[in-house]
Amino acid sequence: MITIIAAAGENNELGKDNDLVWHLPHDFKRFKQLTTGHFIIMGRKTFESFPKPLPNRTHVIITRNKDYTPKVPEGREQDVIVVHSLDAALLKASADKQPFVIGGGEIYKQSIEASDKIELTRVHSTFDADTFFPEIDQSQWEKISEVRHDKDEKHSFAFTYETWVRK
Template sequence: MLTFIWAEDERHQIGLNGHLPWNLPGDLHHFKELTNGHPIIMGRKTFNGLPQILSGRPHLVLTRNHDLSRQYADYPQAEFVFSISDLQNWVSAHRHENIYVIGGNSVFQALKNQVDCLEQTKIKATFEADTMMTSIDYRNFTLVKKISNQADDYNHFSYDFLTFLRKK
């Protein structure tokens, strides 16, 4: 199953300068809980924005930068593809696995017609940002789960976890 997982603010914004524009520990915990043990797919900018290779998750990175693959040659957890076609072939070959796409926009855009599940965190606030989430036609999906979370001492914004499944 191919799943998109992301957080966005009320204006569908997802990033600022290659990083999340907010600090929301509850969302990071949710992300880790869902993705742990499963492959995660991302573009080069998203990969470069990670604090480190995330443990317990094979990383597949879409990039045109062959030097990046040489730089991480000693990391068996990181695999690189160099075209959208190679990315789509990899996804097709691994459809029996739970695969999570974590960004960025070029990867979401390339796979949006193949995605089976959407795991969206909707933050009830707006932030300064420079990146918007790829447009998704929600008419093709059914909301199957919603968990509301209120702001607290650790999470300074209210937010919802929304799970959508593609209609058959």
């Protein structure tokens, strides 16, 4: 089962200048809880937005650059795999029963047809962004759960965890 995991604003905004446009600590905790121990598939820019590889996950980086060598701390090389297509990424991640596609926008667009589930954090505001999540076609997807989190002292925006499965 291939799962897309993302956080997007009301107009499907993902981020700007290769960064998130909000800070939601509970969403980070949920992302960590769901993806730890799994393969995470991402584009090069998403990988490079991390200060270092995320712990306890195998990173599958998609890039068109055949000469790309990611910067990886010594001893973490086995946690990073570079491939040159979504198909190659899915093949590498097939060792995991639950790989996650974690972005960015272009990788989400490419992978939505191959995915079985979407874990979407819908951030209840609009944002200035340059990267967007694809529209969820409700003729192909069904929302099976939603859990709202109101704005509070740690979260500047209300948000809802939405789980979608392919019909």
